[in-house]
Amino acid sequence: MFGAHSWSPSASHSALWVVLSAFWVSSANGLESQTPDLGELLKVQAQVQSQLSHVSRALVSVESDDGAASGVIVSPDGLVMTAEHVTNQPGRKLKLRLADGRQVTAKALGLDRTTDAAMMRIEGDKKNWPHVEPCRDLREARAGTWCFALGHPGGYDAKRGAVLRVGKVIKQMANGLQTDCILMGGDSGGPLFNLEGEVIGIHSQIWAGRDQNVHVSVAPFLRAWDALSKSSVVRSWGSGVGGWVGLMTRRSKQGELEILEVAPDSPAEKAGIKKGEIILTVDEEKVSDQPQFSEAISSRPSGSVVALQVRGKSGERRVTLKLSTRPEVEP
Amino acid sequence: MKCGLIVSIVSIVLLLAGFTQADQPPAVTAALQSTLRVEKKDGTLCSSALLVSEDGYTLTKASEVRKTEDHRFVLPDGSLTPVREVERDSQLDLLLLRCEKTTGLKAAHLEESKSLSMGQWLLSPRDGGREIRAGVVSAKRRSIPSAGSAIGIQMDLGKLDKGVRIKAIIPDSPAEAAGLQPNDVVLSIAGEPIDKNQGVRDLIGRRSPGDEVEILYRREGRESKCLVRVASRAHIESYLSDDDYANGGVSLRADRFHDVLQHDVPLGPADMGSVLMNLQGQAIGINIARADRVTTFALPTEAFWPQVKKWIEKDRAAR
Structure with a gap:
């Protein structure tokens, strides 16, 4: 309904949903046996309600010619966490509306195109902005953990105010969280909280299902906090605890896994993989977004051999490469 | 207190299957026992209905049940009850019916909703009373102004001697349904x-969602007529937007309400007309519209019950 005028969590093609359905369903099944009692529900309610008035003061609505989105203030001097697909470009000026309706201007700082993380700073010298803390230890945000989302779906509406959704984490990924807090256009960039009122994620993508709401986790923010606050464009290479391939990827508008950059001297470069090419499968398993690819690589130990199906200018080909270890200093 | 609520992937789903009556929290029992299924003749669920008095008075969403006689009213045991239309109100978008049979049903006790606060848990029946879902009060209580009406045709602006040419028809719109x-x-x-x-x-914008209008049109030199059911503009636009999945669609009418509660209980358009309960089992409203992927509206008790009680009393007196 608001598609033309609000930043939406980016949505997938319906065709891709079919491709990925097995992936989502398998991740969700593990939760069904959990049976909280009425007491647990009331405890969650009490915790959410006790945090609400404080954390909602840190919520902002982002307004510009492109549309409406959300963000959250995370420091007394006005640092704001949001999504890369909201700010787009370091240095860009954006209008923010605070919880009390006041308008201020913010400048887009650094961003990470692979994970959708981005920062802004409210302009001016004020040092006492209402703010929340990012969660420093994401290990607690595992599947089944209660959480809540705030945002301005459809854009700022003074009569309605911020919109709350309470749900659970369905899956934690390398740089993201999947929850059943239902999101839509205008929520992009808004905060996902744990019950302590700390930010654990930023609203990023939706798929067709009501349980398919994806948030960038605070992990990529914390990893690159200084770089993001200094307006740098951060590069998150396709790597993990295990193997390293040296590819920076993102999901293209067509819903495919596009290579944004190839690290020099990486296994990927040695195997002849080029910027702009599309990765179709990893060891015959279809991949179409960055978290999936990242997981596929990081779950394999260095030294293991993987086969990628790659589509380039001259058609599809199969590339076999040996994963190396992540370099001490990233390229 | 152990009460066996099952948490599923889609928010919280309290499945009816697998519970014995004794295990069920009172709120779940009360919500399920007050719900009737409103089906089309082919058996598809099109709305839910809420029993509000032990002598058979029942409410449903008026704009989803345009002609009472085209629908069947199904009790929890699967049997049907004949109904009589008592009042149809386009302001509240409510249809008051009287059911002849209420086997297996128990009327909901409507209570004031003033003490509700943001973040408070709520329960509602889904799928005509086959399961219960939970959510929270998710935004400020308010009025919803008109979004206008539409039927889903895009007109060609080129001049014709008589009439206007249709350039495109929006998929799944009333215009498409009318042929x-x-x-x-x-x-x-x-x-x-x-x-x-x-x-x-x-001419379309003046009509209320749910109204039927007769359209005279010319196709390949021949004139024909068809009946088109007007929908709210917001409903039509939801089909145009490619990035906001509504999951199961939105209600024909989701606007022009004086006073609504907004919640995130995951319901569909056919679940409107069902009860909204707090965890204590008090009915505090009736679900009235599914507006988009994140928004469901309910009329709070105060917004409709005083009026509905008057209609019921008047009808009882006339019998």
């Missing part, structure tokens, strides 16, 4: 002749 096609020339709407695009907009 209109691109290149048809609309000659009149409800008897009023059309000569420019604005005329179509005005």
